[in-house]
Amino acid sequence: MRPGEDPLTAAIARVRAKFLTSLNDRCAEVAPLLSCADTPPDDILVPALTALHKTAGSAGSLGYRDLSEAAFGGEHSVKADLDSTRSISPYTREWLVCFLQLAERAMEDNSKDAPSAARQA
Amino acid sequence: MQIMAIDDDPIILELLSEVIGPMTNHSIITATSAKEALTMLARPETPKIDCFLLDIQMPEMDGIDLCRALRRSGAYPFAPILMLTAMNDRRYIDAAFAAGASDYITKPFEVNDIQLRIRQAEHRAARLARQIQQFTEDSDPTVKPKLDEPFVLYDINNVIDHYSLCNYVPMISGQTLSNSVVAGFHIRKIAQIHQSATPIQFRGLIEDVAEIISDALRNFNFLMSYAGNGTYLCVVEQTQTPDCRQIVDQINLALHQLDPVVPKPDNTQIRVCTSDLIPLIGRRAEMTQVALTMAKEMAEKRGREIEIELDTQWFMSRTA
Numbered sequence: 150m151r152p153g154e155d156p157l158t159a160a161i162a163r164v165r166a167k168f169l170t171s172l173n174d175r176c177a178e179v180a181p182l183l184s185c186a187d188t189p190p191d192d193i194l195v196p197a198l199t200a201l202h203k204t205a206g207s208a209g210s211l212g213y214r215d216l217s218e219a220a221f222g223g224e225h226s227v228k229a230d231l232d233s234t235r236s237i238s239p240y241t242r243e244w245l246v247c248f249l250q251l252a253e254r255a256m257e258d259n260s261k262d263a264p265s266a267a268r269q270a
Numbered sequence: 271m272q273i274m275a276i277d278d279d280p281i282i283l284e285l286l287s288e289v290i291g292p293m294t295n296h297s298i299i300t301a302t303s304a305k306e307a308l309t310m311l312a313r314p315e316t317p318k319i320d321c322f323l324l325d326i327q328m329p330e331m332d333g334i335d336l337c338r339a340l341r342r343s344g345a346y347p348f349a350p351i352l353m354l355t356a357m358n359d360r361r362y363i364d365a366a367f368a369a370g371a372s373d374y375i376t377k378p379f380e381v382n383d384i385q386l387r388i389r390q391a392e393h394r395a396a397r398l399a400r401q402i403q404q405f406t407e408d409s410d411p412t413v414k415p416k417l418d419e420p421f422v423l424y425d426i427n428n429v430i431d432h433y434s435l436c437n438y439v440p441m442i443s444g445q446t447l448s449n450s451v452v453a454g455f456h457i458r459k460i461a462q463i464h465q466s467a468t469p470i471q472f473r474g475l476i477e478d479v480a481e482i483i484s485d486a487l488r489n490f491n492f493l494m495s496y497a498g499n500g501t502y503l504c505v506v507e508q509t510q511t512p513d514c515r516q517i518v519d520q521i522n523l524a525l526h527q528l529d530p531v532v533p534k535p536d537n538t539q540i541r542v543c544t545s546d547l548i549p550l551i552g553r554r555a556e557m558t559q560v561a562l563t564m565a566k567e568m569a570e571k572r573g574r575e576i577e578i579e580l581d582t583q584w585f586m587s588r589t590a
Contacts, residue, residue: 157381160288168281202327203279206356209378210285217378221356 165211169259175200176252182227183245188235198224201248213255219248271320271392273298276307276336277354278328282377286323289381296321296388304331308339319349321391324371326355326362334362334369341370347424348398350391354379363441367430367493373437394433398422414469417461420498423477427484428493432503435495439505439562440555449508449551452561454569455483455521455544458576460500462535471532476500479542482524486517501566508551514544543576545569 154162178200181193189197201224209217223244230238237245273296275286283300290298299317301307310316322340324333331339333353340346353366356377363374372394373387415421420432430438442450457463457479464472476496483494483502490512494504506512521542530540545568548561 156293157289160293161285161381164281164285164288167284171281199278202356203281206325206377207279207281207285210381211281211378214378 161211166259168207168211169256172204172252172256175204176249179223179245180249182237183242185237188231189237194227194231198227201227204248204252213251216248216251216255219244219251223248271296271388271395272317273321273323273388274301274307274310274319275299275323275354276301276304276328276333277323277325278302279325282325282354285381286384289384290388294385294388296392303328304333304336304339307336311345319346320395321349321388322346322351323354324351326353326357326366334365334371337366337371338369348395348422350395352387352391354384360442363438364491364493367434367438368428370430372431372434374441398431414464414467414472416498417464417500418498420496421473421476423480423496426477426480427488429480429484430493430495432495432497435493435497435503435505436559436562438493439550439558442505443550443555443558449549450505451508451511451547451549452565453504453506453512453514453545453547454497454565454567455479455502455504455518455542456566456569456573457500458541458543458573459535459538460573463500463532463540466533466535475530475532475540478528478530479521479525479540482521482528483542485524486520487512497562497566499566499570501569503562503565505550506547508549511547514547518542518544543569543572545572 178196182189182197185193201220205217205220205224207217208214208220223241226241226244227237230236230241273290275283275290275298277283277286277300280302283302287298287300290296297317299310299319301310311319322337324337326333328336333355337351337353340349340351350372351370352373352375353371354375354377355362355366358376366374372391375384375387422431423429439452457475463475467475480494480496480502483504487494487504487506490510491507492504494502497503522539525540525542532540534540545565548565548568550558550561
């Protein structure tokens with residue numbers, strides 16, 4: 150815990166660090182959807198939807214509201230595509246790209262913060 | 271309280287463990303699936319659980335089925351069950367409350383909000399425990415529920431406890447595509463009935479009328495609760511707006527046929543009246559409680575007006 154930091158902020162920071170560690174894996178589950186020309190097979194679809202759903206639920210509580218919204222938008226857009234055309238639409242691709250970019254930015258920001266946090270500790 | 275959180279996302283479980291365990295006076299244990307939770311609950315060394323936090327979308331068994339299983343197991347009929355989920359569609363909200371959920375929190379959540387909702391659940395659980403003590407078979411059978419106190423009715427289709435209904439209504443009021451109306455149903459002369467009935471007769475009447483209302487609304491998508499003072503609040507999806515007058519006639523006919531075992535004031539039959547339908551559309555979440563209060567007060571006022579009308583008619587016929 151940093152000096153002057155309240156316990157709640159410190160607790161959220163600890164969970165946020167674990168979240169960012171898992172985010173790379175979650176991106177790796179989502180990215181293959183972008184290369185699916187037709188209906189994604191279940192071994193790509195199910196892990197991708199699970200990763201999007203989990204990120205939608207947790208990112209916002211940890212301070213990454215935009216990432217949470219992009220994950221939510223991506224998940225629902227993929228489901229809507231599957232209900233209609235059965236293939237990933239350009240609109241859904243935009244959501245997924247947005248999600249991956251925001252996730253990358255969050256991980257980059259964290260790696261920039263890490264040395265200064267280590268110095269303060 | 272001893273809390274059990276069930277979620278397939280370890281990050282959520284980590285967050286809950288951090289913000290509930292050390293920062294409140296509650297303890298928390300976690301499980302990553304419904305199956306794991308049920309296995310843990312079956313173990314004798316698992317502490318008694320006072321409150322559950324359930325995710326909905328989980329592999330194999332989802333949180334709604336788990337909620338139903340916990341209620342039906344008989345081991346947790348009163349423990350608060352808070353759904354903690356990213357699923358914000360109306361059908362999930364309805365299904366969760368119908369399965370026995372006490373509250374519904376959508377992800378992503380604010381940590382302070384979780385802490386507040388757990389505190390509210392704790393207060394509610396304490397009140398319920400007092401009620402249960404009153405009504406268990408080995409408690410004093412002469413203790414009658416207070417007239418204005420809502421109490422929990424079990425095993426009646428779509429009837430949930432009043433606390434849960436108050437949590438349900440703000441959740442659905444924010445849904446833009448499927449709005450609802452609330453209607454109050456009130457047992458006329460309930461104060462006189464309450465005064466002369468035994469505790470068992472009074473409770474039996476409240477249960478009988480709840481069953482009859484639930485049956486009369488069976489073709490609608492609805493949830494209802496007993497709000498105290500002989501009044502029930504029913505939240506009905508507006509796509510199938512009921513004709514309240516017709517429903518009340520149906521209820522009163524069923525009451526006539528059933529003839530509940532309870533002292534009848536002035537030897538008249540037990541009868542129910544209703545409020546107008548109050549729309550929940552466009553109400554901010556915090557204003558939905560006003561709609562519930564309005565429906566309750568309107569139904570009770572209607573009951574008083576009918577009695578005055580009938581008294582006046584009786585007096586006029588005597589003087590004519």
